[in-house]
Amino acid sequence: MLGRVASKRLLEIRQYPQSSGSLSTALNYHIDSPDNNPNVPWEFTDANKPKVKEILSHYPSNYKQSAVIPLLDLTQQQHGGWLPVSAMDAVAKVIEVAPIRVYEVATFYSMFNRSKVGKYHLLVCGTTPCMIRGSRDIEAALLDHLGVNETVTKDGLFSIGEMECMGCCVNAPMITVADYSNGSEGYTYNYYEDFTPKRVVEIVEALRRGEKPPRGTQNSERINCGPAGGNTTLLGEPKPPPCRDLDAC
Known part of the structure; x- marks a missing residue:
C-alpha cells in the first residue's frame, strides 16, 4: 500500500506524454513549492459549496468518487485555472477516497493543469x-x-x-x-x-x-460551419421522398 505521506508529498504518478507538440503543459511528477504543497490551506468558497452539493446529488451516495471530474473542474475554476496538491486533497476528502485516487485522474486528463496558467x-x-x-x-x-x-x-x-x-x-x-x-x-x-x-x-x-x-x-465569409462564400449545392429546400400510405396497410 502506498504510504499517505509519500502519496501527498511526491505525487509521483507516471503518465504517458499527453502531446508530442512543443506546447504540452503535462508534468510527470510533483515537487513541493511554497505555494503548492499539502500544508497550504484550501477549501471551497461559500459560493461554490452549494455547487459541490449539487454535483454530488447526481450520484448515488455510495458512488461519490464518480464526481471526481466535475469537482476537479470546479476546483480548477475557483483556483485560477490550476490544481495545487492541497486542492486535490480537498476533493479527495469530499468524495471520501485516498488522495492518490484524485491525483490519478488529475494527471491523466490534459484538461487539468497542475501548474499556474494565465487568466x-x-x-x-x-x-x-x-x-x-x-x-x-x-x-x-x-x-x-x-x-x-x-x-x-x-x-x-x-x-x-x-x-x-x-x-x-x-x-x-x-x-x-x-x-x-x-x-x-x-x-x-x-x-x-x-x-x-x-x-x-x-x-x-x-x-x-x-x-x-x-x-x-473568424472568417467573415462563413456562417457557423457553413461553406465560405455560401452554398454551391442544396440551394433550395430538399424534396422529400414519397411515403407509402400507412393507413392502407
Whole structure:
C-alpha cells in the first residue's frame, strides 16, 4: 500500500506524454513549492459549496468518487485555472477516497493543469486537420507576440498550451480560450475558429483590453460551419421522398 505521506508529498504518478507538440503543459511528477504543497490551506468558497452539493446529488451516495471530474473542474475554476496538491486533497476528502485516487485522474486528463496558467489560457489545437491548415503558424505567432513558451506572461494574463482535437475540423485551425479572469462564477471556455496568425494576435490584444471577442469562426465569409462564400449545392429546400400510405396497410 502506498504510504499517505509519500502519496501527498511526491505525487509521483507516471503518465504517458499527453502531446508530442512543443506546447504540452503535462508534468510527470510533483515537487513541493511554497505555494503548492499539502500544508497550504484550501477549501471551497461559500459560493461554490452549494455547487459541490449539487454535483454530488447526481450520484448515488455510495458512488461519490464518480464526481471526481466535475469537482476537479470546479476546483480548477475557483483556483485560477490550476490544481495545487492541497486542492486535490480537498476533493479527495469530499468524495471520501485516498488522495492518490484524485491525483490519478488529475494527471491523466490534459484538461487539468497542475501548474499556474494565465487568466486567459490559450490552447491551440494540434491535431492533423488543424496542423495542415496552419496551427503551427498560429503557435508561432502566439509565442512570438507574448514572448513565452510553457510559462505565464509577466502580467499573469496569458499562458499557452496545446490540446488534441477540439472537434471542429471543418473550421480549422482553431484555439480554445479558457477564461479564468472572473473566477468560477464568470468562467467561460470558448472556441475561436478559422484563424490566421494576424487574427490570433488581434484576439489576444482584445482580451488584454478586457473585451470579449465574438467566438466561433473568424472568417467573415462563413456562417457557423457553413461553406465560405455560401452554398454551391442544396440551394433550395430538399424534396422529400414519397411515403407509402400507412393507413392502407
